[in-house]
Amino acid sequence: GQQVMQIPQYQHVQEGEDFTTYCNSSTTLSNIQWYKQRPGGHPVFLIQLVKSGEVKKQKRLTFQFGEAKKNSSLHITATQTTDVGTYFCAGTIQGAQKLVFGQGTRLTINP
Amino acid sequence: KAGVTQTPRYLIKTRGQQVTLSCSPISGHRSVSWYQQTPGQGLQFLFEYFSETQRNKGNFPGRFSGRQFSNSRSEMNVSTLELGDSALYLCASSLRQSGQGNSPLHFGNGTRLTVT
Numbered sequence: 001g002q003q004v005m006q007i008p009q010y011q012h013v014q015e016g017e018d019f020t021t022y023c024n025s026s027t028t029l030s031n032i033q034w035y036k037q038r039p040g041g042h043p044v045f046l047i048q049l050v051k052s053g054e055v056k057k058q059k060r061l062t063f064q065f066g067e068a069k070k071n072s073s074l075h076i077t078a079t080q081t082t083d084v085g086t087y088f089c090a091g092t093i094q095g096a097q098k099l100v101f102g103q104g105t106r107l108t109i110n111p
Numbered sequence: 112k113a114g115v116t117q118t119p120r121y122l123i124k125t126r127g128q129q130v131t132l133s134c135s136p137i138s139g140h141r142s143v144s145w146y147q148q149t150p151g152q153g154l155q156f157l158f159e160y161f162s163e164t165q166r167n168k169g170n171f172p173g174r175f176s177g178r179q180f181s182n183s184r185s186e187m188n189v190s191t192l193e194l195g196d197s198a199l200y201l202c203a204s205s206l207r208q209s210g211q212g213n214s215p216l217h218f219g220n221g222t223r224l225t226v227t
Contacts, residue, residue, distance in 0.1 A: 045215040
């Protein structure tokens with residue numbers, strides 16, 4: 001079926017290191033959303049990308065949407081312990097009324 | 112504005128029983144989606160309701176069902192519970208139906224169901 005693949009599944013970094021998670025779809029996406037779920041919490045919406053090649057920044061977080069609208073990435077610069085959690089991407093498959101979540105990347109940080 | 116409210120927060124049931132979970136969306140949101148989350152399994156989509164109609168359905172057995180009321184509140188029912196149904200069940204509301212425009216999901220705190 002239509003899937004959105006997210007890698008890596010887990011990432012452990014030292015505080016201050018950078019972190020990137022990638023999201024890939026076999027089909028074109030209308031848009032892509034990113035969510036963060038803190039341990040013990042629920043997913044919280046971070047951002048949405050709609051345009052081909054779009055780049056958006058939120059402080060230390062940089063979100064990109066690929067030119068072909070089939071992939072996306074979230075990059076965190078100089079991680080802090082508050083960045084701990086699982087990051088999910090969710091893409092709307094073009095032509096289908098469906099939001100498909102990636103499996104998530106769980107980020108842990110060594111202080 | 113109040114967020115998405117799910118009740119109960121925790122539930123313990125026995126195999127074979129049935130359970131009903133409730134979700135009150137953000138005021139004005141007409142779409143309600145349900146997800147199952149188990150450790151290491153990400154968010155598994157159950158179904159989405161919009162204007163009291165099921166619009167999308169995931170790959171879950173018929174034991175999982177839901178409905179939406181005219182005030183957009185939604186309930187999810189699981190019958191003949193199995194041990195594998197133990198999970199966090201998350202409800203999310205949004206302004207528009209999935210795929211119809213750019214509408215983010217607002218999740219509730221979830222109901223943690225334990226089946227013994």
